[in-house]
Amino acid sequence: MQLTNKTALITGAASGIGNEIATEFAREGAKVCIADLSLAAGEAAAAKITQAGGTAMAVAMNVTDEAQVEAGFAKMVKAWGGVDVLVSNAGIQIISSLVELKFADWKRLLAVHVDGAFLTTRAAMRAMIAAKRGGSIIYMGSVHSHEASPLKAPYVTAKHGLLGLAKVVAKEGAAAGIRSNVICPGFVRTPLVEKQIPEQAKELHISEADVVRNVMLKETVDGEFTTTQDVAGLAVFLAAFPTNALTGQSIVVSHGWYMQ
Ligand code: NAD
Numbered sequence: 001m002q003l004t005n006k007t008a009l010i011t012g013a014a015s016g017i018g019n020e021i022a023t024e025f026a027r028e029g030a031k032v033c034i035a036d037l038s039l040a041a042g043e044a045a046a047a048k049i050t051q052a053g054g055t056a057m058a059v060a061m062n063v064t065d066e067a068q069v070e071a072g073f074a075k076m077v078k079a080w081g082g083v084d085v086l087v088s089n090a091g092i093q094i095i096s097s098l099v100e101l102k103f104a105d106w107k108r109l110l111a112v113h114v115d116g117a118f119l120t121t122r123a124a125m126r127a128m129i130a131a132k133r134g135g136s137i138i139y140m141g142s143v144h145s146h147e148a149s150p151l152k153a154p155y156v157t158a159k160h161g162l163l164g165l166a167k168v169v170a171k172e173g174a175a176a177g178i179r180s181n182v183i184c185p186g187f188v189r190t191p192l193v194e195k196q197i198p199e200q201a202k203e204l205h206i207s208e209a210d211v212v213r214n215v216m217l218k219e220t221v222d223g224e225f226t227t228t229q230d231v232a233g234l235a236v237f238l239a240a241f242p243t244n245a246l247t248g249q250s251i252v253v254s255h256g257w258y259m260q
Pocket of ligand 1: 018116189
């Protein structure tokens with residue numbers, strides 16, 4: 001058990017990668033707070049963890065809404081006395097060429113990924129500093145924190161931006177023992193990716209099988225998707241890492257699609 005006595009808030013944890021991280025953190029002994037748009041979906045995810053013997057709670061949190069972020073963290077701190085780990089994971093995808101992209105869609109994507117990361121980071125850092133026991137902040141970046149792809153201008157911009165935020169948090173948080181790192185996965189078959197396979201096929205005028213083979217997995221070393229378990233294992237490692245030696249970094253988990 002690598003996370004005994006730790007408390008973790010994970011955004012977007014009702015689905016996909018965030019859900020796997022919450023499940024794995026609980027298996028490693030952490031108390032996990034599922035923060036997602038729908039309270040019902042968060043409570044269902046928390047109930048699954050509780051049924052398996054873990055400790056979980058849920059809060060309704062739109063990460064772009066300052067009041068909801070503050071209220072969600074306050075609820076968790078009241079229940080469990082602090083926040084040891086934040087996983088800023090909530091995200092959306094919008095597939096569009098730059099010239100056709102609506103300004104509203106650009107702003108909507110950046111709000112979830114960048115404003116959401118800022119608001120949850122600020123709340124987590126305040127709680128961590130007050131509790132005086134340090135902490136770990138983990139951002140869900142992407143290979144798109146390092147590489148570009150067509151049709152994903154706001155996503156690539158946002159994911160690159162998280163690298164900068166993580167580096168500032170590493171510097172400002174160090175004195176309080178707060179570490180900050182970015183996980184950069186390749187393609188993982190979650191609802192976010194399932195939705196974009198037909199969208200990319202339409203935009204690129206190719207079949208869905210070709211989107212998988214020639215767009216998503218073409219540059220990997222073995223033609224394999226990264227899994228939610230791969231990402232969750234790395235998140236446990238970063239959450240449990242005991243010192244500031246590993247901070248301000250990004251770690252790519254992508255079957256070799258991108259090599260740093
Ligand atoms: P997903 O769609 O399965 O889950 C995303 C979750 O975020 C959902 O539960 C959704 O309700 C929640 N969410 C969306 N907007 C929100 C908001 N404003 N406030 C709170 N919650 C919100 O997607 P996923 O694939 O698990 O993606 C999780 C993260 O991983 C995202 O940041 C994504 O960019 C990143 N990522 C995914 C992949 C991939 O291939 N799936 C690869 C690299 C990075």
